[in-house]
Amino acid sequence: MNAATLGVRAAARVCVAVLCLLAGATAARANVPFTQSWSPHNRERPVRQSTLYIILHTTEGPAPGSLQKLRDNGEANFFVDPTGRIYAIIDRRRVALHAGRSMWRGRTNMDEVSIGIEVAGYYYQNLTAPQYTSLRALLTELQAQYGIADANVLTHSMVAYGAPNRWHRRSHRGRKRCGMLFASSAVRQKLGLTDQPSYDPDVRAGRLVVGDPYLAQKLYSGSSSKAIASASVMPAASSSRSRAKPAPVVPAAVATAMPPPGEGMLITANRSAWDVARDMYNEPTTRYVFPDGKVANGNQIRNWKSIPPGTRVIIAASESENSEERLQRIGRDGDTAREVAGDEFNTARTIYFLKDGRIRTGAELAAAELDALPAETGMLVGYAQGGAITAKRRAFDVCGVKWNNPSTFYRFPDGSIQSGAQVRENAIPLGTQVFFRN
Ligand SMILES: [Zn+2]
Structure with missing residues (x-):
């Protein structure tokens, strides 16, 4: 047998092995409806260097609009609709932008080490029976393929964190309740998951504070998490029932905490716009x-302390996982640097775009200057300064795969600022400064 034949034989064996592997992996979801629905961003997304976690989301909006938005923005690897159909949106090997500002065990930017699955529905609402079947099969397949333990199947609400704002002086957990029901042990059991995190590692280590005690209790107390699902796991598929609208499982405390999108909810003396x-x-x-009947949008309100009790808040039908990252401005997002950035206002993690053109971190500015910053001064909170683009240092060299993320910002020599989603790599002028979330 000559070398060429050996090579062919070996190649054939590899092919057979790969086919077997694929067959085994897909067997779990053999009867699960599956559609390739690639995002236009799929091919430009980098391949992850490692895959340590799966992060589960709820869309917090109706299925058709959610799928469209997830696809347009490349915000999930997979989407599971109410009939149990799985849509592949971003290749499982590639980075989907689903976790936004996130941290787990001190690691930030969880998109780079996780697969994101969006399930059509709401954080407080049980899955449909077909969703349980399909999601369980998908998890089985992905966990086997990447060697991910049950305790590393997380919820977006576990890993999301918020920068300081007018209600929280420090970076805090509780920015989102997305996927909260996936911390319920009853829900997890139905998905074949027998282990889960029992505490928040970043709060325990002092990296974050608790910004939403109710959420913290739901995520890490086994008994209360059971309450979410015990009422109500959907009956196993009988054809008439599985098509019926699932009965929402809404614990009273959750129901009053945040309304479904499109429905208003009142601000009271004890319930702020943040709540x-x-x-x-x-x-x-x-x-x-x-x-008095007047209407304002969230970006038009200046004085948050003066919102009268009885004001109704209506949240848009579908949230964007990355929408919160934008340049903030004194006078719009808070009257002072301290109001915008809380305790981080004078740290190296807060970047100021001064009106005279200088760019400084909070650590570089004197206290007097920080206290007297004029309206419209731009700010980024929780960011790193990447330095300038040069002939030998392109955007990718500055911040790696984050170079074209919507959360990365570029300040051009003419003073204008664009996000990573807007810039064209070959059209970035030399001398442009780069800022990325860290
Ligand atoms: Zn989410």
Whole structure:
């Protein structure tokens, strides 16, 4: 047998092995409806260097619009609709932008080490029976392929964290309740998951504070998490029932904490805009209807302390996983640097775009200057300064795979600022400064 034949034989064996592997992997979801629905961003997304976690999301919006948005923005690897159909949106090997500002065990930017699965539904609402079947099969396949333990199947609400804002002085857990029900042990059991995190590692280590005690309790107390699902796991598929609208499982405390999108909820003396809208509170798509009938969008409100009780808050139908990252401005997002960036206002993690053109971190500015920053001064909170683009140092050299993320910002020599989603790599002028979330 000559070398060429050996080579052919070996190649054939490899092919057979690969085919067997694929067959085994897909067997779990042999009867699960599956559609390739690639995002236009799929091919430009980098391949992950390692895959340590699976992160589960709820869309917090109706299925058709959610799928469209996830595909347009490349915000998930997979999407599971109410009928159990799985859509592949970003190749499982590639980075999907699903976790936004995130941290777990001190590691940030969880997109780079995780697969994101979006399930059509709401954080407080049980899955449909077909969703349980399909998601369980998909998890089985992905966990086997990447060697991911049950305890490393996380929820977006576990890993998301918020920068300081007017309600929280420090970086905090509780930016999102997305996927909260996937911390319920009853829900996890139905998905074949027998282990889960029992505490928040970043809060325990002091890296973050708790910004949402209710969420923290739901995520890490086994008994209370059972309450979410015990009522109500959907009956196993009988054809008439599985098509019926699932009965929402809404514990009273959750039901009053945040309304389904499109429905208003009132601000009271004890319930702030943050309590109602979370990180959507200052979005242009969040509407405030005041008692006198006037209406304002979240990005138009200046004085958050003066919102009268009885104001109704209406949250847009579908959240974006990355929408909260934008240049903040004094006078819009808070009247002072301390109001915008909390305890991080004077640290190296807060970047100031001064009106005279200088760019400085909070650590570089004197206290007097920080206290007297004029309106419209731009700020980025929780960011690293990457330095300038040069002939030998392109965007990728500065911040790696984050170079074209919507959360990365470029300040051009003419003073204008664009996000990574807007820039064209070959059109970035030399001398442009790069800032990325860290
Ligand atoms: Zn999410």
